[in-house]
Amino acid sequence: EKEDMEHLEAYNRKLLANILPVHVAEHFLNTDKNNDELYHEQCDFVCIMFASIPNFSEFYVELEGNNEGVECLRLLNEIIADFDEMLSEDQFRYIEKIKSTGATYMAASGLTQNTCDMQGYRHVIAMADYALRLREQLQEVNAHSFNNFKIRIGINVGPVVAGVIGARKPQYDIWGNAVNVASRMDSTGICDKIQVTKEVYQILNAKGYFLTCRGTIEVKGKGSMETYFLEGKPKSPHTNITVNPLAVPPSMNTSVLGTISEKN
Incomplete structure (x- = not known):
């Protein structure tokens, strides 16, 4: 009976961790069960991402041949599950899925002190890499399913309030101006x-990421904003270096000429 109770407790912990972030789940597990106080926390510097598939609505149709739309939803579920699975990778440990609504996926990083490194901005870097991976993953889905889904992603940083709403089916969510702007970066974006x-x-430019300036756009409720497109990761630090032949040992057979060049 003791073993069964331990297995049940472990199962419940795992189930709760799939609903709430780990640090939030631990709070509820270690709190008085009769405590109905609102759980909330202030997070000073969070990176928020919205990723949507705007043309999924064109793909979704309810026909007898696709089980009244169920097969369309099955493919969307596979896409969202792939996005979820990536978060189990160590490089994305800073990122927490917030929710998926329809064909829109929301995630955030830097929600705890352990994951928010203000000086190195590791959680922002992780989100940038994750966004690039989402785009690649959807391309793979298109190749295997013979579809042409487009992804549109928006990212912003700033302070948020995080909390859990509801006694039944509790929902962990984040609120604040930074969240609204991130959503606008998606909705005003380009596929x-x-x-x-x-x-x-x-932040990303200082880390060597490749970005291009879109210019100034009008954002509802925010006015004019200067925005950029994230195009790719930094180049390898070795790509901008040419070997100085005077520094090469005589035993090495090389014809490379030049000196160490400055980074672009």
Whole structure:
């Protein structure tokens, strides 16, 4: 009976961890069961991402041949499950899935002190890499399913309030101006592009990421904003270096000429 109770407790912990972030789940597991106090926390510097598949609505149809739309939803479930599975990779440990609504996926990083490194911005870097991977993953889905889904991604950074709403089917969510702007970066974006705010650009540009300036756009409720497109990861640090032949040991047979060049 004791073993059964331990297995049940482990199962419940795993189930709760799939609903709430680990640190939030631990809070509820270690709190008085009769405590109905609202759980919330202030997070000073969070990176928020919205990723949507705007043309999924064109794909979804209810026909007898596709089981009244169930097969369409099955493919969407596979896409979302692939996005979820990536978060189990160590490089994306800073990122927490918030929710998926229809064909829109929402995630955030830097929600705890352990994952928010203000100096290195590791959680922002992780989100940038994750967004690029989402785009690649959807291309793979298209290749295997013979579809032409487009992804549109928006990223922003800033303070948020995180909390759990509801006694039954509790929902962990985040709120704040930074969340609204991230959503606008998605909705005002361009298909197959990752649109980021100037604040995100400044962080990623300093880390060597390849970005292009879109210019100034009108954002509902925010006015004019200068935005950028995230195009790719930094080049390998070795790609901008040419070997100095004077520094090469005589035993090495090389014809490379030049000196160490400055990075672009």
